[in-house]
Amino acid sequence: MNGAELFLLGRTLMKIGEEAIPVEGAGRRSTSTRSMLIVMLDVYANPDTTVGEVAVRTGLPQSAVSACVARLREAGSVLTATDPADRRRSLIRRNPEVTGRRAEVAATPIDAALGAALDTEDGTAIAETVDLLERLAERLSPDVLGRLR
Template sequence: MWRMDGVRLLRLGKRLTELGRDVVADPSSGTLTPGEIAVIADVFKHPGSSVQDIRARTGFVQSHVSTSVQRLRERGLLRATPDPADGRRTLLELTDRARRAVRERATRPAEQAVSAALPDPAQARRVVELLDELAEHLLP
């Protein structure tokens, strides 16, 4: 019997996103806004991007991207260099500190976040097993 529909799938995706953020968040380093996290993720995947490039890929308005970039630069997480092809633009990349933090946080196991969401340890283990199986099937 199939019970999964589009709305339920979207709700599940949102909940999994929340759990994923719990895993990769680092409260000790200060809170990043969802927009700042999206900018960091984009620059991690696309080093040497301009604000306009990030805007196009994330769908955020330019002012939001510019504000996020400025805050991240002030916090030492992004570095800007002049674009050699167009001196009016700056190209962005993660600092070494930010790159190390992203890699460390991205490899944290999810078991703790799942266990916090589910009071039954056996159920939490089963959910992690199912998530691993789903990842094998759905992720490239």
């Protein structure tokens, strides 16, 4: 496997992941699921951060980060507080309480989205693929991103 093949596999996995995240009741939003997850993971890894700092680290436009933070705050995934050093800014951090939406997303299995991507209803093939993905995820957690350029 080369870098391009790995990149394409990553895009495929991201799309399957997006399909697996429940959207019922979430309403129509201006932010993509992908952007939401990128911002959420960055905030979780960098507590008491600002929108501008998240934008720099993620490469997302500041307006997109602001929209994601507003949506994450509305869902209860993050908390914001006025920055005591600069009252014009807000500090963002992970909400330590697991909200209903976070619990719903965490409890939703990927089987249906994976079955659709594999074009199969074979439970054994889906379970084997889930097992492979779980083993890969153990080795390549989001923590490894810090070791890359």
